[in-house]
Amino acid sequence: MKVLVAMSGGVDSSVAAGLLLEAGHDVVGATLKLWGGISDSGCCTVADVDDARRVAQILGVDHHVFNYTEEFERHVVTPFVTAHLAGRSPNPCIECNRHIKFDLLFERAERLGFDAVATGHHARVVAREGSHYLVRGADDQKDQSYVLGYLREEQLAHLLLPIGHLRKVEVRDHAERLGLRTWDKPDSQDVCFIEAAKGREEFLRRRAPLTRTIIVDAQSGEELGEGVGELMTVGQRRGVTPARDGTRRYVSRVDLVAQRVEVGPLESIMVSTLGLDEASLTFARESLESGATVLAQCSAHGSVQLATLRHEGNWWLDLHAPARPVAPGQSVVLYRVDDPTVVEGAAIVSAP
Amino acid sequence: MTLLYFDHAASAPRRDDVAEAMGRWQHGVVGNPSGSHRAAREARRAVEEARDEVAELVGAKPGEVIFTAGGTESCQLAIAGVTHHHRREHERSEIVLSRIEHHAVIDAAETMARDDPNVSVRYVEVDAEGVVELDSLRDQLSEHTAIVSVMAVNNETGVRQPLDGVAAVVKSSRPRAAATHTDAVAAAPWLSLPVVTSSMDLVSICAHKLGGPVNSGALIVRGGVALDPVTPGGGQERGKRGGTVDVAAAVGLAASLRATRRDLTEVVDRVLDYQLRLGAALSFLPGCAITSGAAARVPGTVHVTFEGLASDELLFLLDQAGVCASAAASCSSGAANQSHVLAAMGIAPERARGSLRLSMGAETTSTDVDRLIEILSSVVYRLTSESSRTSDLAD
Numbered sequence: 001m002k003v004l005v006a007m008s009g010g011v012d013s014s015v016a017a018g019l020l021l022e023a024g025h026d027v028v029g030a031t032l033k034l035w036g037g038i039s040d041s042g043c044c045t046v047a048d049v050d051d052a053r054r055v056a057q058i059l060g061v062d063h064h065v066f067n068y069t070e071e072f073e074r075h076v077v078t079p080f081v082t083a084h085l086a087g088r089s090p091n092p093c094i095e096c097n098r099h100i101k102f103d104l105l106f107e108r109a110e111r112l113g114f115d116a117v118a119t120g121h122h123a124r125v126v127a128r129e130g131s132h133y134l135v136r137g138a139d140d141q142k143d144q145s146y147v148l149g150y151l152r153e154e155q156l157a158h159l160l161l162p163i164g165h166l167r168k169v170e171v172r173d174h175a176e177r178l179g180l181r182t183w184d185k186p187d188s189q190d191v192c193f194i195e196a197a198k199g200r201e202e203f204l205r206r207r208a209p210l211t212r213t214i215i216v217d218a219q220s221g222e223e224l225g226e227g228v229g230e231l232m233t234v235g236q237r238r239g240v241t242p243a244r245d246g247t248r249r250y251v252s253r254v255d256l257v258a259q260r261v262e263v264g265p266l267e268s269i270m271v272s273t274l275g276l277d278e279a280s281l282t283f284a285r286e287s288l289e290s291g292a293t294v295l296a297q298c299s300a301h302g303s304v305q306l307a308t309l310r311h312e313g314n315w316w317l318d319l320h321a322p323a324r325p326v327a328p329g330q331s332v333v334l335y336r337v338d339d340p341t342v343v344e345g346a347a348i349v350s351a352p
Numbered sequence: 353m354t355l356l357y358f359d360h361a362a363s364a365p366r367r368d369d370v371a372e373a374m375g376r377w378q379h380g381v382v383g384n385p386s387g388s389h390r391a392a393r394e395a396r397r398a399v400e401e402a403r404d405e406v407a408e409l410v411g412a413k414p415g416e417v418i419f420t421a422g423g424t425e426s427c428q429l430a431i432a433g434v435t436h437h438h439r440r441e442h443e444r445s446e447i448v449l450s451r452i453e454h455h456a457v458i459d460a461a462e463t464m465a466r467d468d469p470n471v472s473v474r475y476v477e478v479d480a481e482g483v484v485e486l487d488s489l490r491d492q493l494s495e496h497t498a499i500v501s502v503m504a505v506n507n508e509t510g511v512r513q514p515l516d517g518v519a520a521v522v523k524s525s526r527p528r529a530a531a532t533h534t535d536a537v538a539a540a541p542w543l544s545l546p547v548v549t550s551s552m553d554l555v556s557i558c559a560h561k562l563g564g565p566v567n568s569g570a571l572i573v574r575g576g577v578a579l580d581p582v583t584p585g586g587g588q589e590r591g592k593r594g595g596t597v598d599v600a601a602a603v604g605l606a607a608s609l610r611a612t613r614r615d616l617t618e619v620v621d622r623v624l625d626y627q628l629r630l631g632a633a634l635s636f637l638p639g640c641a642i643t644s645g646a647a648a649r650v651p652g653t654v655h656v657t658f659e660g661l662a663s664d665e666l667l668f669l670l671d672q673a674g675v676c677a678s679a680a681a682s683c684s685s686g687a688a689n690q691s692h693v694l695a696a697m698g699i700a701p702e703r704a705r706g707s708l709r710l711s712m713g714a715e716t717t718s719t720d721v722d723r724l725i726e727i728l729s730s731v732v733y734r735l736t737s738e739s740s741r742t743s744d745l746a747d
Contacts, residue, residue, distance in 0.1 A: 064671075066664045070690070070701070111735060112668055 009051030012120030088329030149346030411546025423558035433579030510653025519551030564608030
């Protein structure tokens with residue numbers, strides 16, 4: 001098969017390329033240049049492109065650099081900023097996977113004559129009864145099925161995830177065996193276009209005016225101080241001082257218009273229903289409908305909880321047990337109850 | 353697979369006669385030209401003979417030739433060297449550049465401005481064909497202007513720039529006339545440098561666009577224009593460029609200029625025919641527009657844009673077919689970046705995304721051009737039919 005491997009220069013995609021080559025595929029590597037600005041943790045810096053190119057040289061495959069900086073700005077960075085200004089907490093990695101890696105790269109790969117696209121994500125594609133399902137990676141600690149939750153059947157049919165059946169330590173062993181110099185490179189983390197040292201606040205501040213908000217205890221009315229509203233997320237505890245009796249307090253409400261953030265004890269913020277943004281709703285199979293019970297995961301490495309889908313005007317997710325709230329803009333990925341590694345669908349959580 | 357090399361403007365094929373001339377200085381004892389013994393004297397003699405030849409072929413006196421490690425360094429020395437010197441004697445220094453300069457010039461200037469609040473960069477506009485506008489230049493000049501830099505030929509579009517007009521505007525400005533610099537790197541394979549650059553104070557050239565070695569170039573400093581060295585250590589090159597002079601590189605620069613000059617008329621006549629043929633054939637392809645078609649261009653460059661196509665995809669399929677070409681502006685990552693040159697010409701980003709630069713030289717043959725036309729046509733037809741299919745699906 002003719003396969004285009006998205007290579008970031010990291011160990012996972014490097015080994016993915018190496019394993020495909022060993023399996024006898026016709027492999028071409030491509031690195032996506034996504035971000036034109038300064039970043040130190042990204043998958044798209046010049047140094048990473050150089051690493052990916054060197055890996056391709058060692059493996060003996062052709063390597064190309066595809067420039068998606070404009071598309072990245074349009075589909076990922078701008079929505080990231082806009083969402084913050086609207087009081088939402090977006091997940092840019094999910095947007096990047098959806099719009100850049102899968103929509104645009106898949107289309108390009110098809111135009112350029114490839115049969116499939118491969119990435120180094122820790123997840124698996126399983127074909128069953130003529131359909132393709134996304135399944136969690138073999139390494140629980142590294143599973144990335146959450147960020148791939150929006151892939152559609154027709155995309156899964158052309159996607160290869162060559163390292164999804166491996167544990168991370170096995171991936172590193174393969175890298176060493178294949179003589180790839182990235183084998184001891186640290187995993188990339190955080191948002192790739194934001195410099196770790198300067199952080200989200202400075203990034204947003206350079207692009208938009210931010211809102212100073214007062215932080216108020218919703219029950220006692222006590223004013224705790226000030227904060228930047230766009231950086232406060234419902235459910236967050238970090239940066240919120242505990243009550244006098246030592247009770248931890250959490251953000252329960254962010255109101256950018258009133259310039260007010262409310263906090264309260266954990267029990268006051270627990271929710272049992274999540275609203276889902278209908279436009280974002282993606283189902284892996286059509287049989288999933290109102291009333292279906294699923295396992296819901298609300299962050300990249302979060303735990304799952306039982307929930308029931310409900311279509312009543314909008315789409316809702318009724319949690320079987322109250323849980324910490326999920327900030328609007330975050331994604332919830334649904335897994336099968338009877339087969340908890342299989343992805344059923346995904347949706348963005350809407351404002352309450 | 354046979355290589356069809358259409359990226360001469362990025363780096364020209366190395367000439368055998370240049371390699372031969374350099375060979376003597378790449379083996380065994382090569383004295384340091386600054387020394388005093390016989391090996392050093394022999395090396396120094398080769399450097400000075402190369403300098404004489406470079407001076408003659410660029411149109412300068414031998415003492416006006418500073419050997420450098422390439423075009424980027426030459427531009428850096430011109431911009432930073434003149435501005436540093438100016439700034440030591442003035443409150444403010446302004447660097448005036450055309451918007452379409454190579455990054456070697458733009459980044460040299462912007463770095464100066466970043467590091468010194470009393471240095472600023474002012475940009476001269478170009479018209480829709482990519483030609484520098486002299487009225488805009490006049491507007492940007494002031495009593496603080498330290499240096500004006502306008503390239504002789506643009507490296508992306510191949511468009512010639514009105515250097516004599518630039519010099520006339522600058523020299524007529526008052527109260528004091530600024531130094532003028534031209535990056536003649538892209539002009540050198542095609543034009544008579546003594547004629548084209550005669551009105552400029554400083555001229556940057558390099559060898560590898562002429563079939564010589566990389567990391568070999570020169571800055572011509574005519575008429576005693578004052579500049580500070582960027583690397584003062586050692587005081588070589590009359591104190592303008594410290595560091596041991598690379599004998600082989602200097603010899604290679606002279607040899608590549610000589611070979612270019614020798615073949616110039618024949619190559620220009622022949623490649624001009626290819627340019628016309630290629631331009632005519634490409635203009636029939638769907639969505640294709642020839643960039644700067646109405647401007648005076650050097651024969652070697654055909655720059656085109658394809659509506660609705662992406663350079664990355666064109667280059668990928670061309671590469672698969674053995675064609676080496678570029679999207680003109682490459683960043684250090686190897687990705688095709690959006691071109692500041694096309695932006696300055698007012699070419700819409702959507703169109704600039706589908707840009708392609710095909711550049712030719714002495715080694716290009718008529719058969720190469722025919723095969724390129726055939727391959728490029730099939731690539732463009734394939735991508736246009738595929739992309740219309742994809743957008744049909746999206747609808």
